[in-house]
Amino acid sequence: MAVTDYSGVKESSPRPVSVRDRLVPPMRGGALWGWLGPLFVAVLGGVLRFHNLGHPKAVIFDETYYAKDAYSLIRWLAERTYIQDADKAILAGNTDVFQKCAAVDQCASYVVHPPLGKWMIGVGEWLFGMNPFGWRIAAAVIGTLSILILARVARRMTRSTLLGCFAGLLLALDGLHFVLSRTALLDIFLMFWVLAGFACLVVDRDKARGRLVDWYETAPLTPEGPWLGIRPWRLAAGLCLGAACAVKWSGVFFFVFFIMSWLWDAGARKALGLRSPYTGWITKDVPTGLVAAVAVPALTYVASWTGWFAGDKGWGREWQQATADGPLLFVVRSIGAWVRYHLQVLGFHADLTSSHPYQSEPWSWPLLLRPVAFHYEGKQDVCGAKDCSEAVLGVGTPVIWYGALLALIALIAWYVATRDWRAGAVLLGYAAGWLPWFYFAVKDDRTMFLFYAVPMVPFMVLALTLCAGLLIGPAGASPTRRTVGAAAVGSFALLALINLWWLHPILTAEVIPYTEWKARMLLDKRWI
Template sequence: MSRAPDQPIDPIRWCAALTLAFWALVLWNLAIPSGPYFDEIHYLPAARDLLDLSTFSNREHPLFGKEIIAVGMAIFGDNPWGWRFLPSAAGALALFAIMRTVWFGTLDRFATIAAGILVASGFHLFVHSRIAMLDIFMIAGLAVAAWQFAAAMREPETGRRRLIATGIALGLAMASKWNALVIAALPGLAFLVLRWFAGRRRLLLSRRGMPVPGITLAEASVWLGVLPLAVYAATFLPGYFYSINPMSEGIVAHHRLMLDLQTQVLQPHPYQSTWPEWVMNWRAIWYLYEPVDGAQRGVILIGNPLTMLLGLPALLWCMWQGIAARRPMHAAAALLYAVSLGFWMVAAKPVQFYYHYFLPSTVMLVGLALTLSDLREAGWRRVATGVLVASVLLFAYFYEVLAAESLARTNSFLTWAWLSGWV
């Protein structure tokens, strides 16, 4: 008799341990700075307005992220912990969901853990988990949606509840920031394309074939199309009850206003940048650099100098493997990066910033994890492990200006300003 193939062991405990370690580090000195910084000056007043339903402010963005910040303030108080605790939890959830996505997409233990290490030490997730901005809720929603969709394909016996969870997560991601819109359409399109190529004669009503046997295309369109839109719309309900500037003309008219506000021509900003600068990691944003809480402190948003560059050839490898070897997870990483970055190449938003690269860069780090796993399988174990170690070491080197730790001098930023665009 032939021997049964080895069954890989789910590294869920490692995923949980890495997530808890990351969250603990995020929570350390979370209340510093003790006052609002960077875009918190926009979102905290909007969250306060939500709590008392006074003035509908910050109308250019959807409501869900501000609703979650408001919930944190209602639970923990209008203080730094109230502002930032739930964003920190969203960051931890995003990290766990990313690792679970890679596991269900590959059944590869090394790639799963490597993805967690790379994303946790990639700077973007850590910085945005410690600030009350909207981006972290969008990333968490998309990560959970990817996890549940990959799990539905891997374990079709749980397909219905997984697809429902996918739809809810997609709706909440869109309701956090519009950046998620272009990605939110992909699960439904993927279901359509895969079912089409499965060759089912009754395309809408057949329950057989990829991607989730047992679920018809008609039913999937409800969970992946109608449900996200319904969840998205539901998050706007508080907008009807503001005492000043309510959504009295309805949600459609409000979205016209949102679009006008998003595409208005703004004054040039010293930290604005373009997508080629994001890709090459040339332009940083200092979210904070000033004396605060008894010391000189800074918070820089830039990508990990090693993995942001290694990720680019890794994506080319993923694209090649997706096409030539038909490896779906590799293809998904390359496609998601291209779509999420391509959105900003054509977006009618005249002033753009490096934090818009948060989503593409996270996908790129997943692609790098897949590539490192392939290198390891090809016998390059030391190289694969060395990249992970170097990523963590660089994170440790930059930690002081990722976590607003006290700095020795007013010009300490020069220690980390390796490029002129990082000043």
């Protein structure tokens, strides 16, 4: 029987009862297991990351900058210069390593990254002291939480708790994520906020579509559709991506997620058969989306600089000159000094071309051709052999990284064939973390390192997870296919576990014979 059209919605038959299932597919498995499974995997990853976290008792790689800057922020709200051999003094228990200057601005340290990541490191130092455990614990906490977030977002994307746990397990077993979760560098915090922002937008997609279906089923219909409200999950995404920029400016690459989210909105309105879906999208979704994509990240980023604005010890602060001119000019001069500081930093990053023995080009990152040796110390007669090695190598788990290459190629084919939003979202996240670096490599010949790729890792894992779902098949697939697919997916997870176990000694500074360390250098000179 035909339905009379009073609303602007094109209908010639009764409303399909499956519209909710099409727009918001039901989640398989109970809510309890949906939390217990990911939590279990996150705890497993946390145990790996927290075990012997204070070892090596050394300042490894760029911890020499961020550990001291973080401690300075906690004490003085700004980064200060420090004495020569400060690292040795700190490891000996002396934290009085910052220079004492006659004038405030003489002690200010010129730093080239925003402060949020260092504030997060500093919280650990405030709680547990200025020692290796204290400056690494924040990274371990954030690394563990990212496993939980990825497991939950993978579950939401696949509607499968099992696949969500598979994703969390792979992230827990990745070597690069593991090493950065045990090191006081900024990149693990960047990865966390990027992943959190992506997860918030995936949740917002479900919530917005649920509201759209509720309207469709109960309210008088209009050609454009309804306004879907404030959308707190989208605002949370803006906060997270603003926080990513407040850790490292490369977080701005991932603002492309908001374009992805707007396309999801337009697609949802079109899927309902609204007569004017794009008009509704432009008038009802885009304006509030701009608040989340522009205003919230901007406020978050500025808020991360509160210490610099509130104190008088930051680089380029010009405090005395600003305070002498009255409240209004104080604000104006402060903002001007802050902008000039940012222009200085922009120039630094554009001119960062100095050679480094562990630098690498972005094309080589997926192949793990040039890992970064965060720490190496040769020792004698302490490991059952004459020559011993203690190393921390920043490298991904090859089984996961090479498997992800195949999975990403499969996702490209899948997206071209089906336009599945999940494949598109994963490919976009991977591309946002990888492709912009080619511009800087070609234009500026910028110095870059493999660990810059860590924001790509969650999307590599999601690619593997989506392909695992394709192998296992839907619930209605034949038992043989599901059995064979599950066996293949389980075997891959087991290989990843074995691979991490094999690499574990050179990821955690375990003292082993030199011959065993050398055997783990899979690409020989490229890994040394």
